[in-house]
Amino acid sequence: xxxxxxxxxxxVKPSETLSLTCAxxxxxxxxxxxxxxxxxxPGKGLExxxxxxxxxxxxxxxxxxxxVTISVDTSKNQFSLRLSSVTAADTAVYYCARGGGxxxxxxxxxxxxxxxxxx
Amino acid sequence: xxxxxxxxxxxxxxxxxxxxxxCRSSQSLVHSDGNTYLNWFQQRPGQSPRRLxxxxxxxxxxxxxxxxxxxxGTDFTLKITRVEAEDVGLYYCMQxxxxxxxxxxxxxxxMK
Numbered sequence: 001x002x003x004x005x006x007x008x009x010x011x012v013k014p015s016e017t018l019s020l021t022c023a024x025x026x027x028x029x030x031x032x033x034x035x036x037x038x039x040x041x042p043g044k045g046l047e048x049x050x051x052x053x054x055x056x057x058x059x060x061x062x063x064x065x066x067x068v069t070i071s072v073d074t075s076k077n078q079f080s081l082r083l084s085s086v087t088a089a090d091t092a093v094y095y096c097a098r099g100g101g102x103x104x105x106x107x108x109x110x111x112x113x114x115x116x117x118x119x
Numbered sequence: 120x121x122x123x124x125x126x127x128x129x130x131x132x133x134x135x136x137x138x139x140x141x142c143r144s145s146q147s148l149v150h151s152d153g154n155t156y157l158n159w160f161q162q163r164p165g166q167s168p169r170r171l172x173x174x175x176x177x178x179x180x181x182x183x184x185x186x187x188x189x190x191x192g193t194d195f196t197l198k199i200t201r202v203e204a205e206d207v208g209l210y211y212c213m214q215x216x217x218x219x220x221x222x223x224x225x226x227x228x229x230m231k
Contacts, residue, residue: 047222099215099220101156101215104154106170109169
């Protein structure tokens, strides 16, 4: 059974960088699939942030591309999100998730972690 | 971005009765490879989304057969033949044909 677990600071100050890590168990990232981040907020609903293939190729939502970095560490079987220059609008529940076929579908989700941007 | 519009936004249902909700996309979801990447997710209160249906009508393993998906092009439907108490929650459609993937705003299913 594939399981994903997010970890990272729950409170981030405005203008700083949000950093989250997703630990994957039950499947080796290096075996394939896309691995990405989705966030959910009352104002914007569900929003795809971006994804990374096991080879390291990344795909970012154009609306966030200038601020997002997704990276993968196959030795630890985990991948990470960095979102810079955050504002209150970035407050959301952040999910890591596995996607198939260039993230055309999403079959496994983490439990999600609420990240609040506030001073 | 492709805009996904769901209706209704709220759907009061009766146990044992059918339910149906709609999802429309701002452009065709038919991919150049011939597939239509339209997914349906269920999000129960306090939980992560769970995929129910992929490529319009393919049910995930473990999803009850009372759930079915249909549609084509820009117009899609999720149906529940007989609603059960565990079906309460939010239902989202998501398109994966065009980058970035986008979600509808959700339909909230609640008991009358």
